[in-house]
Amino acid sequence: MANDTNNTSSSVIATETTSASHVIKIDGYTVTKDLMENGEFVSSIPFSVGDFLWNVRYYPNGNCSKNADYLSFSVFLESHWAEDVKAKFSFKLLDTNDKPVRSRNFISNTHNFSRRGSNWGYSRFIKKRDLEQSEHLIDDSFTVMKGFSSKGSHCKPSVEVPAGRLDLHLGNLLSNKKMNGKDVTIYVGKERFRAHKCILAARSSVFRALFFGAMIAETPRTIEIEDMEAGVFRLLLHFMYNDSLPETWSQDVMMAQHLLVAADWYNVGRLKLICEEKLAKHIDCNMVATTLALAEQHSCQGLKEACLEFLASPTNLERMMRTDGYKHLKISCPIVLNELIARLLPPNMKAARQIAMDLR
Template structure:
């Protein structure tokens, strides 16, 4: 029960009117109720019970006119996307449904039919501000390129930028701030996310469609940049992209990245991928394997111990201690 109303969720594993998709709908299930305004959010949960950013769908606010009326998504997620996701375990997955309710009077229902409130376009306006450079008061030199930005926006989005731009670490001169360990394209994507809370259109956020090896590599670099500037949501989005695009050629590199920066979700996804003997053999033959051996030998020992049968507990302990 939410807002003194009963609700149920309709789930169509083969789609309601969208073949190839899973459909989900929220249904008002309180007899006699009418004119109930509600906003519903459906999200797929990861193994830790947290919503996966790339699989969150928010439906526009809707008036449920009577009991039995529904509202939701006929195209919640494609079958192929779900089947290839690390969040599908043992042929099962979890969906969370968040409902926010506001009961309205019948006269309000009638009046609201003549008023259409558009969705927020703040992200577009801030994106335009970044592009126009209007009022920019800080500049960065990255890979020979100059990027202009606004101190207040950066500080509001990143505690690291806040310390660098307004704290004791702030730059005293008006010269561009030099950043040497981030590529220019990665820094450009970082700024885009800071202003718009989304990745550039060239990066396929959390999807399996159309992502190139370059997109995936960029997500790895952007993950490190997000970690450096402590932008939590961007870190999760990039980590999710890498989790959804693990293959034999890149899994060793992803494992090193996960170990060196403590990305637990990515590490577990790589271990799950390498549980397949064929994937493990292909990883050993990849270019990244030697780097994994030399940079993270303890991680290899942990992997071997994880792959041993459960009954060989003593052997696992010995391997971890080597």
């Protein structure tokens, strides 16, 4: 335990030793060298190793006047609440085969980074002249690999802010029948749903146009949705309020297909991707033709690629061709079969010839 000058209580959380390595490519060596003064640096995007946040600073003209003829690299500790972090790190210049150059392979002893902003590095990593005359500078670029091993503790404030649960609150707004404010009634089949226009409009551009479009003289109080099952709409509505789906839905692949169509109709992009991911994980010979047609019709490129990759197997392809889904695919999406043929190797494969004949 420790206290700062403002008497804010804090708790220490010990961490285990963690290691990682990263490859850094320095592009535009000449430009950065010409534009930047001695002591100026380019900072990497912060990265984490274990519980700690770090960045690397690259000084194309050295980190101080006495190192002006060299390239310098430094490691900075960025974590706000870190204390006494012990780290061992390395910087290695890589050759054209991504192998470390022996003469530029620096491995540090263990150093103590006492607080945020603490740093350590190599002020004379390599002379600029030596790099420029070497074969390791290619197209004005060179590559360095950094390795880390760290161990320390975080001194975090004892007051922590929990994650927001707006989804829970909005979900209660939908499910609690005693709450007022629902201003639209939606009929789907024989079922009736009550909801809030503003929430539906915020989540879907289609509902926004329906309720608040420029050509709408009076906002409708009731709407009817056709060509959709009530169970599908119930899940769509649940997602609009909760930004998630009930756990029970994950067992139903057929429902994922219907829900994908609904998400596409109402332009609920994240829900559409969730359904794509679900279907991509459950591709089999019986379902792949139907899923491929669905992906083509609703512009699901990731799902389409997963289906085509599955059908790259001759066994899977031939089994798919014996299903009713294949007959539907031939009629509804002949263009995707042409794309499938183009991917099949060798071109005289038996299944490929059969598909070609079917398209005549």
